[in-house]
Amino acid sequence: MMISKKKYKIMKKKKRARCLCFYNRIYILKINSHTCVSVGMSQDHRRLDTAMVCDNIVPLLKNNLGVTVKFIIDHIRAKFNYTISYRKAWSAKNKAIEHIYGSWVQSYRDLPWWLMAMEKWVSGTVIRFETSPTAIHGEVHFERLFLAFKPCIEGFAHCKPIVQVDGTFLTGKYKGTLLLAVAQDGNAHIFPVAYAIVEGETKDAWNLFLKHLRENVTPQENICLISDRHASIKSAFENPSNGWNHSSSHVYCIRHIAQNFMRAIKNRKLRKYAVNMGYAPSEPTFMYWRHKIAKKSPTALAWVDDLPKPKWTQAYDGGIRWGHMTSNLAEAMNSVFKDIRGLPITALVQATYYRMAKLFERISEAVHKSNSHVVNQFDRQNYTFIVEETEDPHEGRPMDIFKVELKEKMCDCGKFQALHLPCSHVIAACSHANLSYEPFIDDVYKAATVFAVYDRPFPAVRNQGLWPDYLGDVVCPRLDMKRTKRGRPKNSRIRTEMDEFEKRENRCGLCRVSGHKCHECPNAAGPSN
Structure with missing residues (x-):
């Protein structure tokens, strides 16, 4: 067979290379230590699958539902000396939850049985359960x-007449939203009063929640509802069939007002002035901050003037807010329920019951400040006083003057009307007239009223073997509520304009000193010699 001269040379080169490789072959006999492992190389192991990780973290989740994925990764690394991926740890955690509490689909089927047991053993519990028919007979x-428990309903009558409402999303296999109604007792303790599990913060969902909340939990007059400016909440409150717009008030959270202000005006300094307007306890203080906005921006002034003053200011609300300018009580409860929001629905309802039962098991600055006030009695018959506030009681230099009317329960500082507690000026006036200031303290703050909030027994649900048989329809989750998006669902709140962002100071990448960049660093090494 004839081959070309070029092809012959190539074959000769390959043969010579094979011979060189044979004679120069290196045999590795022993390795003392690895020096070629990349730091970024994955340390996961295919045998360490989600089932094995699940078996090792089940005891952790039984004791603490708040175990984070990062903690699971550290736990597996300490036990097996392998670092698993975040996705594997997240999947293993969901498997462990399903192992402990059952599958999500079965949890929906068990929900009517649990609700029936609560109606039997926990009398007085308000349960409103809504379903829709399916194509299969016997399934809904x-x-x-x-859901509202009887001790919470009776305890609210002794709390402040305010209700804060908010919603937080569920993080389990099926989408949904947990709606909360929260109050506060006279000892500044958060007091949850009602819950709802709905498809989202829709108009129909808020109508259901506010209607049953008004009918069964908060039927008292002069109740103040505090929320954000969500259109669905406003619509549900103004709906006459829900019963809120006759003898109650709806006000806005000042943090959400500030968020809306930033979206419209985009000025942090003016936002601070607007927040100070909302917190101002008296009309002169309110007008002071309003004038500061007027000097800076007529557009911002028109924006704040467009809002009804009783809806977002303390100076013009008539004391109905009791000093609560935000919906932070509901936000705090959202963080309390953060670890159980990923549970199947029946386990979630059970967790709210047991946590409320545990809550029911827990059963002066103004006086010091009043010593620096000078009181001039103005009208003995009407108990009207002029109180001069001084910076230093020894100097006697007047700082400001306030009028106090004890019969009308009014002080020019505005705190007496807003908080329903005697301010330092009222205490100084009472001391001057040899009167006790205790009658001016609202009953809600007294110890007897605070104890009465938790003075109701929380009934216990009997053993599951004693529950009656459930013969109703089988409850199934809606297919359109299943999470189809890949990856883990978000379980933390998205930061918005209402959050304070700290601007990071730029530093040099070499010397970590601010004021210059790395290519301008005076401490950088010079050229090599």
């Missing part, structure tokens, strides 16, 4: 659930 879809 879960829609909404409203």
